[in-house]
Amino acid sequence: MSTIRANSPAAYWLAAPAALWMLAAVVVPTLLLVWVSFWGGRAFSTASPLTFDNYLRFFSNQAYLGLVAATFGQALLLMAITGTLGYCIAYFMTMKVSNARWRTALFLAFIIPFWTSTLIRAIAWVPFLGVNGVINQALIGLGLTTKPVEAFLYSMTGVTMAQVSLYTMLAAGPVVYMLTSIQPALREAAMTLKATPFTVWRRITFPLTLPGVVIGQVLVFLNVMSDFATVATIGGNKHALLGNLVLNFYEGSQIRFAAVVAVLLMVCMLAGVALALRVVDIRKLGT
Amino acid sequence: MPDGTLLQARPAARRKAQRFGHKFRSRLTGWVLGTVTLLFLLYQWLPIFTLGLLSFSGPTGGTTFPMNGVSLHWYRELWDASIMNDFKPPLGRSFVLALACSATTVVLSVMAAQAVRGRFRGNGLFFYLLLLGIMAPGILVGFGFALLMRLLGVDPAWDSTAFVLHVTYTLPFGFLTMLAVFNRFDSRLEEAALTLGASRWTTFRRVTLPIVLPGVIGAGLFGFSLSYDEYPRSLFTTGADLTLPLAVMAQLDRQLTPELYAIGTATTVFSFVAIGIFTFAFWAMRQSLRGRQP
Missing domain, CATH: 1.10.3720.10 (MetI-like)
Incomplete structure (x- = not known):
């Protein structure tokens, strides 16, 4: 017995506002994008004839295909870096820090930036990366180089550096959640049976945290695939990923092409999520 | 790794050495992971602090160091x-x-x-x-x-x-x-x-x-x-x-x-x-x- 009966009509009334909100503002617009991407003609109207021309024009352009590959490459790179880094950090904070106060302090230092503006945090990298930036000043000061390295600002290296600082939290968070829900008895049993620490990790800890790793990877994948703000802030106008292409077409009033790129982006992301869901079942997480 | 003779001759000592090895390796992992964590925290926070510091640079200060003095000029702007x-x-x-x-x-x-x-x-x-x-x-x-x-x-x-x-x-x-x-x-x-x-x-x-x-x-x-x-x-x-x-x-x-x-x-x-x-x-x-x- 609780304040709500199972299957009572009240539940439907409580769920309706949120469900309608999400349907109207997320599901319908997404379906609309798919429809618009098939529009022919020039006018922005629902009477437009349907055609594959927009897609054909996209796929016949080598530069755009290169951009798809570059976006995937960037996502995979970030997944590898933040996955490794995030796992190390999550493992250290939950398993190696025994002092509760220190652990809370580390957690806070780790997650507080998540509550501040991503945009500002991306901009904060700009004074670091320029030709006269902090990194170059440090390199010259240490005598490691005599000429400033120009590879940071307005380059994908700089974008990657900033994205690592923005997205590692996403990769680590779910792992922390899974690590804290492992019963200590499981690991102790293995250790009593003389398994080496590495074997304990490989055979017990890692398989149990795998769902967390996959969820984290999905979050990083989705965020990097659709990230255009970091690329625009640090990459300047010289570099672009699929997200920037959507924006460029949109600002150039080429709505149909923007929709095509958006749909392709969506398909890529859905494929990634579907692949991940074959590895773990998200719904089993709570239990 | 304990060598072969030690393995056969003194099982008790071997077990002891092994246990010590595990403990040592576990401690070592802790230190390595801890260093990674601290370096990452530094990496994450340093730009934010730099942004804050540079916002107090002098009226002739640019977008990076040197700050050319300390002022509230940019806040006044x-x-x-x-x-x-x-x-x-x-x-x-x-x-x-x-x-x-x-x-x-x-x-x-x-x-x-x-x-x-x-x-x-x-x-x-x-x-x-x-x-x-x-x-x-x-x-x-x-x-x-x-x-x-x-x-x-x-x-x-x-x-x-x-x-x-x-x-x-x-x-x-x-x-x-x-x-x-x-x-x-x-x-x-x-x-x-x-x-x-x-x-x-x-x-x-x-x-x-x-x-x-x-x-x-x-x-x-x-x-x-x-x-x-x-x-x-x-x-x-x-x-x-x-x-x-x-x-x-x-x-x-x-x-x-x-x-x-x-x-x-x-x-x-x-x-x-x-x-x-x-x-x-x-x-x-x-x-x-x-x-x-x-």
Whole structure:
């Protein structure tokens, strides 16, 4: 017995506002994008004839295909870096820090930036990366180089550096959640049976945290695939990923092409999520 | 690795050496991982601190070191700004919008989580529908919603279209928070009130709500901070009157000056204050709940 009966009509009334909100503002617009991407003609109207021309024009352009590959490459790179880094950090904070106060302090230092503006945090990298930036000043000061390295600002290296600082939290968070829900008895049993620490990790800890790793990877994948703000802030106008292409077409009033790129982006992301869901079942997480 | 003779000759010593080896290796792992963690924290925080430091550079200071003196020059510029780069109206809009999103998120996410407790048919689908708000990237939802509004002939504005879209992002976070809180909720407390003849509504108001209130505050914090900092969804749906992140980005496109660092520092500090207030409310709520228990 609780304040709500199972299957009572009240539940439907409580769920309706949120469900309608999400349907109207997320599901319908997404379906609309798919429809618009098939529009022919020039006018922005629902009477437009349907055609594959927009897609054909996209796929016949080598530069755009290169951009798809570059976006995937960037996502995979970030997944590898933040996955490794995030796992190390999550493992250290939950398993190696025994002092509760220190652990809370580390957690806070780790997650507080998540509550501040991503945009500002991306901009904060700009004074670091320029030709006269902090990194170059440090390199010259240490005598490691005599000429400033120009590879940071307005380059994908700089974008990657900033994205690592923005997205590692996403990769680590779910792992922390899974690590804290492992019963200590499981690991102790293995250790009593003389398994080496590495074997304990490989055979017990890692398989149990795998769902967390996959969820984290999905979050990083989705965020990097659709990230255009970091690329625009640090990459300047010289570099672009699929997200920037959507924006460029949109600002150039080429709505149909923007929709095509958006749909392709969506398909890529859905494929990634579907692949991940074959590895773990998200719904089993709570239990 | 212990060599062969040691292995055969003295099993006890071998076991001891092995145990020592494990302990040592475990300690070593701890140190290595700890160094990685600390280096990452440094990596994460250093740009934020640098931004703050550079915002206090002198009037002739550029966008990087040297600072050419220490002054409040760039904050004063920010305050006396011309209409073109005046950040005060966008700040006001972002603040009001974030408050509205926070309130909406709280109400809708408590309702949605309470509904899921009722295990109605289709609650699995409902869960995924809400999760879609986190999974669907801002650029796609924003673009699609802008097209929908154009078809319907609605002009985009920060207090109408942008508000609707922000809530689709903040609501799932609040919903997940409330689900987690209700998962740990002891429903025997509700049973006690109901057996004593309280109505369901009274029980919810007088028993359930006060206990889950810390979670409600968490949902409110998500609603506020995610909306306050939202950029991609605002970009397509805000119209002519910009919100703060849009104004910052517009200024970055025009020219990068330490003024931008000043506004960055100011909003970051503001975010910290907001987190602080919510955390304090959370803590105070927990304390008062603990105080009431016998």
